[in-house]
Amino acid sequence: MRFAAPRSTSPSPPPSGRRRNRQYRPRSTFGVPPDTSSEDELDSDSSVSSDSFCYASESEVPPPPPKPKRNRPLSEQYMMEDAVASIRLHVNHHDPYEEWEKETRQEAFRVARHNHAQDRVEQRKGRNQARAQAQQQLATLHEEQLKEVQMQLASMNLKKQQEEEQLRAAWKERDRKLWERIDAVIKVEEDKLRVKLEAERKKREEEESVRKEEEERKRQAEVRKRKEEEEKRKQKEKEEEEERKQLEAERERAERDRAEEQERKALGFTTAFEDWKRARETLTAIKAGPMKQVKADKALKSLWSAGRRVITPKIGQLTNDPQSILKISQQIVEIIRPVNPHPQPVYIALLSSLAKAILLQAETEVTAEKRSAVPLAQVATNLLTVLEGFADVFWAKLCQRAGGWPVPVVVPAKDVDGAPFNQEGRRKALGYRGEDESLAEYSSRVSGMMRVYFHILVAPVNQPLDPVVRLPRYWTFFTRMLKDPQLLDSSVAPQVLYTALDVGGLFARQVWGHQWVRLLALMYEGVTVGYHGQGGRLIGGQSPEGIAARVRVQLEIERIMTSL
Numbered sequence: 001m002r003f004a005a006p007r008s009t010s011p012s013p014p015p016s017g018r019r020r021n022r023q024y025r026p027r028s029t030f031g032v033p034p035d036t037s038s039e040d041e042l043d044s045d046s047s048v049s050s051d052s053f054c055y056a057s058e059s060e061v062p063p064p065p066p067k068p069k070r071n072r073p074l075s076e077q078y079m080m081e082d083a084v085a086s087i088r089l090h091v092n093h094h095d096p097y098e099e100w101e102k103e104t105r106q107e108a109f110r111v112a113r114h115n116h117a118q119d120r121v122e123q124r125k126g127r128n129q130a131r132a133q134a135q136q137q138l139a140t141l142h143e144e145q146l147k148e149v150q151m152q153l154a155s156m157n158l159k160k161q162q163e164e165e166q167l168r169a170a171w172k173e174r175d176r177k178l179w180e181r182i183d184a185v186i187k188v189e190e191d192k193l194r195v196k197l198e199a200e201r202k203k204r205e206e207e208e209s210v211r212k213e214e215e216e217r218k219r220q221a222e223v224r225k226r227k228e229e230e231e232k233r234k235q236k237e238k239e240e241e242e243e244r245k246q247l248e249a250e251r252e253r254a255e256r257d258r259a260e261e262q263e264r265k266a267l268g269f270t271t272a273f274e275d276w277k278r279a280r281e282t283l284t285a286i287k288a289g290p291m292k293q294v295k296a297d298k299a300l301k302s303l304w305s306a307g308r309r310v311i312t313p314k315i316g317q318l319t320n321d322p323q324s325i326l327k328i329s330q331q332i333v334e335i336i337r338p339v340n341p342h343p344q345p346v347y348i349a350l351l352s353s354l355a356k357a358i359l360l361q362a363e364t365e366v367t368a369e370k371r372s373a374v375p376l377a378q379v380a381t382n383l384l385t386v387l388e389g390f391a392d393v394f395w396a397k398l399c400q401r402a403g404g405w406p407v408p409v410v411v412p413a414k415d416v417d418g419a420p421f422n423q424e425g426r427r428k429a430l431g432y433r434g435e436d437e438s439l440a441e442y443s444s445r446v447s448g449m450m451r452v453y454f455h456i457l458v459a460p461v462n463q464p465l466d467p468v469v470r471l472p473r474y475w476t477f478f479t480r481m482l483k484d485p486q487l488l489d490s491s492v493a494p495q496v497l498y499t500a501l502d503v504g505g506l507f508a509r510q511v512w513g514h515q516w517v518r519l520l521a522l523m524y525e526g527v528t529v530g531y532h533g534q535g536g537r538l539i540g541g542q543s544p545e546g547i548a549a550r551v552r553v554q555l556e557i558e559r560i561m562t563s564l
Helices: 015-021 036-052 074-092 096-208 210-259 261-267 272-288 290-296 298-316 322-336 344-368 370-386 390-402 423-429 439-458 472-482 492-512 514-528 544-562
Strands: none
Touching: 096 210, 272 290, 272 344, 272 390, 290 298, 290 344, 298 322, 298 344, 322 344, 322 370, 344 370, 344 390, 344 439, 370 390, 370 439, 390 439, 439 472, 439 492, 439 544, 472 492, 472 514, 492 514, 492 544, 514 544
């Protein structure tokens, strides 16, 4: 179909010029002519008709003003013609392909929605099945965990019952011993009363024979006087002999130390006197330094007193339970070393109070029940690995309360500063508490503290400690003890040796092997035949306490040897 528009009435250009200037252009399919002439005609007609209504006749209408002629290029004219023809065709055209594409898109959209709905249903079913399986697995897991918890609770209840039975048996045994001691005390008091009544009866009898007894009294007074003079002479000779032996022993020890000095320095070992000197110097430094400063300052003394009042009950609350031991150890560390650190004098004073509390607990509880030394030693070991400087303080307090037995060494006649000990000062340096403490009480108290010390030596640790609380010190204790006759003559020596063997005798066999067996044989000879080749000179002397402790040492050595 072709469309045609009227041509313009404007004159055409000359033929010659038109042919000369005409260019090739693509012809429109619809044959739409250019609209330049039509626009000119419309303009001219409209101008005439629009002006004619103001005049009586057409003749009166003035001619229109000359309109500027627009010369457009032919390519633009052809382009405008093609555009107009395309618009006319597109408005009235119906395209079947577009209808098919539209229907196809709608159909694809319906199919996609259907497939999407089916996929959602399948996904929902899969999720429901997975959720059901997960819930079933979770229920099975909860049931298994419930069974495990019930089994653990049953095991804990059984363990608790066993521990209660053990504690009940221990309390019964303790009550039995307590009542035995009470009965023994009652018996002693009854004996005292009986003696008193007997003395009164004798006194009445003596009053009846005043004259005869007066002579007897005079005679006895003379005999007693001679006896006292003889005892004083023997006591003086004994003291002179002991002093001579001590000086000789100190001289021999000094010569031996000088001979072994280079070898000790090469190996990093110390002598017994150096260890005792270290303890005395540390104790003197604490008393003259931190303790003096703390007691002179009210604020520091208040801090120290508050910490000390908390530490002492903690040590008394110890039980042989790993959780309790760890908890109390952590609490004591938090008290002594809080987030805001204490001043150095208060810190040292608290370490001193802690060491004293441990040793006092050892003197009281361990003497009554030796198993109570285990948790006490474990707490002390934990604190020795954490608290800086506690090893020095603990060693000083131990030597203060136990004398030279922790080293072991015979306390010399002079202090580390060269000043000679008086009778009271030497007794205090030996570790005696008061003038009325007997040798049996002193031996029992020292044994309790040494039991805790030996447990510390054999306790497993995860980091190296100070040499005075390491395992090699256990071997050093026996070697020093067995080569010093003055120590072996004391009745305290076999009691301390028995305590050491009871704590770590079997463990030492695993550590030192055949060498330990040889040392046990030497010790066994000392309690049965005589030490250092001197027949009849047994460890512990001839006192009743020494004989009883010597028998315990013999039995303990036999027990260790039979268990190998």
